[in-house]
Amino acid sequence: MSSTGSTPVSTTEPSPAPDLEHELAAERSHLERATAAMADMYEATDHLTALASEEIAEGSKNLAISDITSDDTVAFALGKHRAQRLADLRHRPDIPLFFGRLWMGEEPTNPDEDYHIGRRHIRDESYHPLVLDWRARVAERYYRASVHNRQDVLKRRRFGFGNGTITGFEDEDLTAGIDATSDILATEIERPRTGPMRDIVATIQPEQDELIRRALSTSLCVQGAPGTGKTAVGLHRAAWLLYTHREQLAKNGLLIIGPNENFLRYISQVLPTLGEASVRQLTIDTLLSTQAAKHTDTPEAAYIKHNERMAEICRRAVWSHVSTVPTALEKIGQEPEGMVISDEGWRWRLGYQFLSDLATDAGNEHQTYLAGLDFLKQGIISGIRRQAELRTGQSPDRKWESKIGRNPVVKGFLDAIWPRLKAKDVLRRLYTDCDFRAQCCEGLLTTSEQDHLAMPGRSLKLTAADIVLLDELESCLTWSNLSGHLVIDEAQDLSPMQARAIARRSAHGSITVLGDLAQGTTPWAAHSWKELLGHLGKPEAELCELTIGYRVPEAIVELANNMLPHLDVDVAPAKSIRRDGKLDHVHAPNPLTGAKQAITQALAEEGLVGVIAHDADVPALIEALGPTLAQTQRVEIIPASVAKGLEFDHVVVVEPAHIAAVERIGLRLLYVAVTRAVSRLTLVHSLSLPQEMGVG
Numbered sequence: 001m002s003s004t005g006s007t008p009v010s011t012t013e014p015s016p017a018p019d020l021e022h023e024l025a026a027e028r029s030h031l032e033r034a035t036a037a038m039a040d041m042y043e044a045t046d047h048l049t050a051l052a053s054e055e056i057a058e059g060s061k062n063l064a065i066s067d068i069t070s071d072d073t074v075a076f077a078l079g080k081h082r083a084q085r086l087a088d089l090r091h092r093p094d095i096p097l098f099f100g101r102l103w104m105g106e107e108p109t110n111p112d113e114d115y116h117i118g119r120r121h122i123r124d125e126s127y128h129p130l131v132l133d134w135r136a137r138v139a140e141r142y143y144r145a146s147v148h149n150r151q152d153v154l155k156r157r158r159f160g161f162g163n164g165t166i167t168g169f170e171d172e173d174l175t176a177g178i179d180a181t182s183d184i185l186a187t188e189i190e191r192p193r194t195g196p197m198r199d200i201v202a203t204i205q206p207e208q209d210e211l212i213r214r215a216l217s218t219s220l221c222v223q224g225a226p227g228t229g230k231t232a233v234g235l236h237r238a239a240w241l242l243y244t245h246r247e248q249l250a251k252n253g254l255l256i257i258g259p260n261e262n263f264l265r266y267i268s269q270v271l272p273t274l275g276e277a278s279v280r281q282l283t284i285d286t287l288l289s290t291q292a293a294k295h296t297d298t299p300e301a302a303y304i305k306h307n308e309r310m311a312e313i314c315r316r317a318v319w320s321h322v323s324t325v326p327t328a329l330e331k332i333g334q335e336p337e338g339m340v341i342s343d344e345g346w347r348w349r350l351g352y353q354f355l356s357d358l359a360t361d362a363g364n365e366h367q368t369y370l371a372g373l374d375f376l377k378q379g380i381i382s383g384i385r386r387q388a389e390l391r392t393g394q395s396p397d398r399k400w401e402s403k404i405g406r407n408p409v410v411k412g413f414l415d416a417i418w419p420r421l422k423a424k425d426v427l428r429r430l431y432t433d434c435d436f437r438a439q440c441c442e443g444l445l446t447t448s449e450q451d452h453l454a455m456p457g458r459s460l461k462l463t464a465a466d467i468v469l470l471d472e473l474e475s476c477l478t479w480s481n482l483s484g485h486l487v488i489d490e491a492q493d494l495s496p497m498q499a500r501a502i503a504r505r506s507a508h509g510s511i512t513v514l515g516d517l518a519q520g521t522t523p524w525a526a527h528s529w530k531e532l533l534g535h536l537g538k539p540e541a542e543l544c545e546l547t548i549g550y551r552v553p554e555a556i557v558e559l560a561n562n563m564l565p566h567l568d569v570d571v572a573p574a575k576s577i578r579r580d581g582k583l584d585h586v587h588a589p590n591p592l593t594g595a596k597q598a599i600t601q602a603l604a605e606e607g608l609v610g611v612i613a614h615d616a617d618v619p620a621l622i623e624a625l626g627p628t629l630a631q632t633q634r635v636e637i638i639p640a641s642v643a644k645g646l647e648f649d650h651v652v653v654v655e656p657a658h659i660a661a662v663e664r665i666g667l668r669l670l671y672v673a674v675t676r677a678v679s680r681l682t683l684v685h686s687l688s689l690p691q692e693m694g695v696g
């Protein structure tokens, strides 16, 4: 295949070689036309939306604040839409308007169709497409067609770009029957990382495209070794879903959930460059509001609170408040045979059997506590209404019904048999009432485990795990909100209880779960996707595995694969498509001085340098490096616990044995750290390297 240098080269052309310079000039002029057409689209959008806003503003003149009308709401929405649309149409010279071209048909010399493929649709004044959005149906062939399955494609062209202009292209003749490799793809994958994550829209691989374009109704779980493109797939899937199901998702929402703010910052630019600036990207803590926690659990308490057994304990804690009919009748001073309700001279009787059947149905047929209470109340009102209809021959109205609902006997009975509950009160009772706790935890937690839930005093000191439990309790009381589609990255780290909270937010939607069991570093990290998918409420989700590594070069992948058998998970190792890259290990009596030298050397090359150390070693490292190195734009110092998902051209891992020594998860933290390297990895150590690394 051709190279992407400043001169275009084409090697796989079937027929007489075209005049490449002439072709390049034609492509550049197409780029100019597309750029001009996009500027026209910008102008037209600006003009139209400004007119509509003016009209609405004119109509709202002289209105008082209290007169806010639906027009004002429309104006607000329109303003927001306008800003987004204009931002999307604004030309950014650093983002090429197209990256590929497809010729389709049967006759290689006379194609029927010819499309340029880019990040967004661009049309000329007569609505003729100049660039097709990569998400359009026909563009799928750009990613999937091969010599083995041509899908009507005759030729595929990939463009090389530099400084906002086309520097070259390479052509692939799909009718020639020979597989080809792409220099443009290789260059793109090996390009130095200079900032946040980029989109991969120009070089999406067939196995990735397969996942990106899976139907909205399909829930997917993508397991993949480090650097196999899981995050990239998740983000491009989000963009594809929004394009294909815009209206539906505008109503029901699409959310991206990531492990921490660092990670969200790193991925934050991908969707906006794909024209999707309004997607909400949240950490799991923001989604569940756990940052509001003012207190911290002991590790033992946190572990128990995140365990799936807590789901049943919460269920019992709520439903155990339901009393029996005889107890409730006694409590409100009524006879065991039933309840007598007086209302404006009338006396209505509801017998024991009627009440008992109603209470049983309320418990059996309603999955939430408050829905059960409502069913019971409505049942009592209907029972009385039926008697009223028989006696008076008339059907009472709604006003009468709500009066009966407020009747002291009816209210007293409902409070006694089915007291109104608040999630916080239930949690407080679980933590402070020893007998109640024992009753709810029976057969689920040992007594010493139960003790970790105990809390002295009456005031609830909420921890992050407590907030997740409140969410669970809340869901036993009433239904939570639902969402259209959720993309959950680094999902292996979710606890069963966090997964259940997510499940409640996507009960009627679908999800894309991305992760790597080998990178699980929370105390409750998943060991099996099947189990986690069950907690996420999607046991039927399709499980797929990606194994081709696009980030980590072969020599470093080999090191990571040495560690894999020691990580206690059953996942496939990565196969890197990158033959470049360098792995060094430097023995330094003082690892801080060694790190300083390694960073200085790393800075001699292009790209970002990530320095990863045991969390506790980070302050000393920053001090040792001094302000010049520690604050260099190209150097980032990362505690091992938050390195997940990130990548750097050169990674310096400081004292790997310290990281590996972290209880239970040390080796996995080290596995994550070494797999952040795009080109070069230096291991700086004074202690012996952990033997699981299999390094000399």
Ligand SMILES: Nc1ncnc2c1ncn2[C@@H]1O[C@H](COP(=O)(O)OP(=O)(O)OP(=O)(O)O)[C@@H](O)[C@H]1O
Binding pocket: 188, 189, 198, 199, 200, 203, 204, 205, 208, 224, 225, 226, 227, 228, 229, 230, 231, 232, 233, 516, 550, 551, 644, 645, 646, 647, 675
């Ligand atoms: N088809 C592709 N073309 C070009 N670059 C790609 C492609 N697929 C993935 N990459 C690049 O490979 C790197 C790794 O991708 P990504 O972060 O999505 O992997 P991951 O599987 O989520 O990794 P990890 O498990 O380590 O977080 C990124 O820089 C991404 O842009």
